[in-house]
Amino acid sequence: MDSQHPPLETLQDIKRMMERSTRFISLSGWSGISAGVCALGGAWAAHSRIDRFLHPAVGRNYYHSDGGALLLKDLMLIAAITFAAAFISAFIFTWSRSRRSGTPMWDTTVQRLAWNTILPMVVGGIVLLRAIELGYFTLIAPGCLIFYGLALVNASKYTLGEIRYLGYGQLILGIINLWVVGGGLYFWAAGFGILHILYGAIMWWKYERKS
Template sequence: MSNEDYLKDISEIKHLMNKSSRFISLSGLSGIMAGIYALIGATIAFWLVNTYSNSELYLDGWVFRTAMLILFLVAFFSIVTGIILTTRKAKKNNEKIWDSSSRRLLFNFLIPLVVGGLYCLIILSQGRYGQTGGLMLIFYGLALVNASKYSIGDIKYLGFAEIILGLIATLYPGYGFWLWVVGFGIMHIVYGTWMHFKYDK
C-alpha cells in the first residue's frame, strides 16, 4: 500500500471520528439571519426608547416590556431559523439532526446561556440596566466557546469576540447598546457569511 493510500485511510478515519464526536451541520446562513433579526430588533427598540421614554427605561413601563418582547422575538426567530436551516443542511449531508453529538452541543451551549439569562433578569429587577448588554455578550460568548468542543471549532472565535465586546461594554456601560448591536448583529452576519462560504459551499 502506497503512502497516498495510508494518508487517504487516515483522513477517512479522522473524518469519521470527527463526525461521531461533533455536530458539524450548523448552517452559516442561520448566523446571517440571526444577525439581521438582531439589527431589526435593535432598530425598533432604539426608536421606541428614544421616542417614548426620553432614552430612559423603567422596569414597570410599557416601553421596557415592549423592548423585552422584541428581544424575545429576536431570540425566538433566530432559534427557529437556525433549527430549520441546520435540519435542511443535515438532511442534505445525510446526517442525523438529533444524536449524542447534537445533545452534547446543546447541553454545553445552554448551561452558560441559561445561567447568564437568569443573572441578567436578576440585575434588571434591581434596576441596573447599564450592565445587561455587556453581560449578555459575555455569557453568550462563553456558551459558544463551551459548545465549540462539540461542533465546528471555528465558532469559538465568534465566542471570543463576543466576550471581548462584552467586557468593553461593562467597562463603558454607555456604549452597551451599540456594542450589543455589533456583537449580536454585525458579528453574526460577518461570521455567518464566512462560515457559509467555508463550509456550506
C-alpha cells in the same frame, strides 16, 4: 508518489468519521447570517422605542406617566421576538444542511452540544433577570454578550472549532461594554448582529460554497 495517496485518503476518511462521531459539523453558515440579520432588526426596533421614550414630543401619545415600565416591557418583547426569529431561522438552515449531509439532528453529540450551550445561557438569564429587578440596566447588554460568549466557547468542543472565535468576539465586546456606559445597544448589535453575519459568511465560504 501516487501509491501514497490511498493511505492518506484513508486517514482523512477516518478523521472525518471521528469528527462525525464526536462533533456536530452540520452548522450552516446561513444560520449565523440569518441570526445576525434578526439581531440587527431587533436592535433597530429597540432603538426606535428608546428614541420615542427619550423624546416626549414624539412619543407622548404612546408613553404616559408609567412610560419607564412600558418601555421595559416593549424592549423585553422585542428581545423575545428577536430570539425566536433568530432561533427558528437558524434551526431551519441547520436542519436543511444536516438533512443534505445525512447527519442526525438529535444524537448524543447534539445533546452534549445543547447542554453545554444552554447551561451558561440559563445561568446568565437568571443573573440578568436579577439585575433588572435591582435596576442595573446598564449590565443587561454586556451581560448578554458575556454569557453568550461563554456558552459558545463552552460548546465549541462539540461542533465546528471556529465557533469559539465567535465566542471570543462576544466576550471582548461584552467586557468593553462594561466600561462604555450607554452604548449597550450598539455593542449588542455589533455582537449579535455584525459578528454573526461575519461568522456565517466565513463558515459558508469555508464549508458550504463548493457544495
